[in-house]
Amino acid sequence: MANVIGLAVRRPGVDGDTGGGREDRVGPLHAVEGTAGRAAAARSAEVQALCGAWVRVVAVEDVPDDTGLCEACQYGS
Numbered sequence: 688m689a690n691v692i693g694l695a696v697r698r699p700g701v702d703g704d705t706g707g708g709r710e711d712r713v714g715p716l717h718a719v720e721g722t723a724g725r726a727a728a729a730r731s732a733e734v735q736a737l738c739g740a741w742v743r744v745v746a747v748e749d750v751p752d753d754t755g756l757c758e759a760c761q762y763g764s
């Protein structure tokens with residue numbers, strides 16, 4: 688099954704100072720194995736990307752065109 692795309696979730700107070708309390712999705716994009724990614728998306732859960740980062744699956748149409756894929760996901764395995 689084709690991979691899906693995920694974005695890392697930045698947690699205020701955990702991943703640094705973002706200046707706001709909202710949950711920000713931050714680039715780069717990560718590739719997630721298709722079956723696991725779709726299951727996580729159905730539960731609105733986070734899933735581990737190919738490179739090991741925890742991400743939230745997003746629809747391709749929600750991804751900005753200039754957002755790059757993380758190098759580990761792009762070139763790994």
Ligand SMILES: [Zn+2]
Pocket residue numbers: 716717718736737738739740757758759760761
């Ligand atoms: Zn990655």
